[in-house]
Amino acid sequence: MKERESVAERLEAAALNGMTMAVWADVQPNKAAVIDPDGATRSFAEVNANANRLVRLMRKAGLKAGDGVALVMSNRHEFLEIQSATLRAGFRITPVNWHLTAEEVAYILNDCEAQALFGEARIATVAPAAAQAPNLRLKIAVGGGLDGFTNYDQALAGLDPSDIDDPVLGNQMLYTSGTTGRPKGVFRPTPVVTPQAMYAMRGYDAHSVQLCAGPAYHAAPLAFDVRAAMGAGATLVFLDKWDSEHTLRTIAERKVTHMHLVPIMFQRLLALPAEVKAKYDVSSVRYIVHGAAPCPPEVKYAMIEWFGPVLSEYYAGSEGGAGFMINSEEWLKKPGSVGKKPELLGSKILDEAGNECPPNVSGTIYHQLPPGGGFTYYKDEKKTQASRVGDYFTMGDMGYFDEDGYLFLTGRSAETIISGGVNIYPQEIDNELIKHEAVADSATVGVPHDEWGEQVKAVILLKPGYEPSSLLADEILAFARDSLPSFKVPRSLDFVTELPRSEAGKIQRGKVRAPYWEGRARQI
Known part of the structure; x- marks a missing residue:
């Protein structure tokens, strides 16, 4: 026990100067720190x-x-x-x-x-x-x-x-x-330091194996997979692309205990034939953390039934936030919630007039900044201030607290599209589409998609002299593919005779989007 305490103390001190990996290299030099997609390993040393x-x-x-x-x-x-x-x-x-x-x-x-x-x-x-x-x-x-x-x-x-x-x-x-x-x-300005007690709360021990199935450059896999494995001294297993059966095979063969996934990954795992799922033992898994996109309740119920009550859901952003979290047991009592209002940093729901909303009334979610101001958007003070009300900031999400203080998300800013857990910002797409010689105006929106949650659609106003046709639609989409990364390219295109803009000249995407979501509640 004394030796274990000594290591814990060393790790706490090392976290303050970035030398955590050095401590683990001393404590467990020959243990695999990382396993590449091709199976090659590198030890902590x-x-x-x-x-x-x-x-x-x-x-x-x-x-x-x-x-x-x-x-x-x-x-x-x-x-x-x-x-x-x-x-x-x-x-x-x-x-x-x-x-x-x-x-x-x-x-x-x-x-x-x-x-x-x-x-x-x-x-x-x-x-x-x-x-x-x-x-x-x-x-x-x-x-x-x-x-x-x-x-x-x-x-x-x-x-x-x-x-x-x-x-x-x-x-x-x-x-x-x-x-x-x-x-x-x-x-x-101040780096985030995760206390060692957090890893203990998530069930890490000397035998933990962390799977990174998403891109490590993304905030969530970076935090919950890469940095968590480094801090907890767990072996990090990298996958370089998603393959549902290969993921299950890796979990079984590597005896994976911890991982971060997004709901689209849940859906693809669940879609595997029963005989394929039955081939792989997933009993080693102790902790699955998920977020980045809403998880349909039926999907989460099915995952809990399969893997057990090991799912924890978070709600936050790259900007930070109060850090909502809800485990499986709590979620089963409050299905659909992303967690209870944290005690350390507050959150509140404001209406359009800036008044705080009562329970069960939806509004814009604001998170309290930590002492010292938290974050800024680099070189963009205007954007930084636009997101703030006093010492609170918003990421543009909508939701409400129920009478017990649990947060339920009901929507998000009209601009952002979330497709398969990935944020896509339509203005970037419009900026490219408008360059096509036939395009007078463009409003990219997210439309319902059963698997991805939302799918990117371009809504186009043509210049005089051009007529809508499937040939022209294909040409514009091909143009987009030449200038945009694949995940931002619209999957479909509609032509319209007018696009609504505000008096200030801003495209009113809510009005453009509304017909596609008629009769369906838009998920966030």
Whole structure:
């Protein structure tokens, strides 16, 4: 018991200077820290050694605490090593969605003021994006070679693997898009530190295995899978793409205990034939955390029946928030809720006039900022202030508290589309569609979809001289595919004779969307 307490104390201290991985490397050096999609493993000692080499590499290139580091890569062990390095050297890490276009990646590289870029060689946008980011001091290619980049393994060869003696806690800045089209960095001046007690509450122990089935660059898998495994000393198993049976096989073979999933993954697992589901033992699973999109109650009931009462649901955003959480037992008593109003930081529901709504009356959800102000949108004070009322901020979501203080979500801002748990911002799509020679105006909206929740639809007003036709619709959608990442490309297109705009000139998406949702409650 005394030894266990000593390790816990070391971990608590190490969390404050980013050296948690170093403690685990000392305590369990030969345990697998990460297992790549191809089955290759890296031990805690190996990950920690490369983290130290990376710090020395970046410092040699001139990086200092507070500087930005970007990575554009899929789920692989280098992600964990780079994350561990930035945490201990005071760098600010920005993982970038590798499905974005080269121009979008370049915008983020420049906006986050990245000094170093780690890019996966197989991702075609890495080199073109880097070419548009003149302030990069260091460009490292992962998993192969790229012109103008140094190979990852070669860059680390010969560098000292021993623990650095001057660790400084690093930070992160993730990007969330806004309705004006350009993504914005969510910057918190004070890094978030997860107490070790949190891992104990989630059931982590020396045998825990964490599955990361979603993209590690996304806020939720990064927090609940990557960072949780690092903090708890669990083995992290990476998947690089979703395959329902392969996921079950991995859970059974690796004896996975913890994972973060989104509801579309639940639906796809449940859709497997009964004989396939019966082939795999999932009894090792102790904790499934989910959020990012609403989960239909019947889907959640089925998952609890299959896996047991191991599901915990969260409600928060990249910006933070009060942090709603509800476990399976509590959810079964309040089906559809995302949790009870937290005691530490408050939340409230306001109507359009700014008055607080009584129980069971829906309004806009506002979350209390922590002492010191919480977050800002990087380089966008206007956007930062627009989201706030006093010391509260909103992510544009709608909902109500019931008489017992449980939050139920009823909608969200008219702009954001959530398809399969992914936020899609229609203005970005409109900005591309309007470039087509036949398009006079565009209003992209989310329409109902049984599997994805919502699907992207373009509603188009044509210029005079053009007539609606299926051929023209196909041409406009093909145009979109040339300029947008695949998940943002509309899946369908309708032509209209007018699009409603406000007196201020803003498209009224609610009116555009309404006919598609007639007779259906729009989920958030």
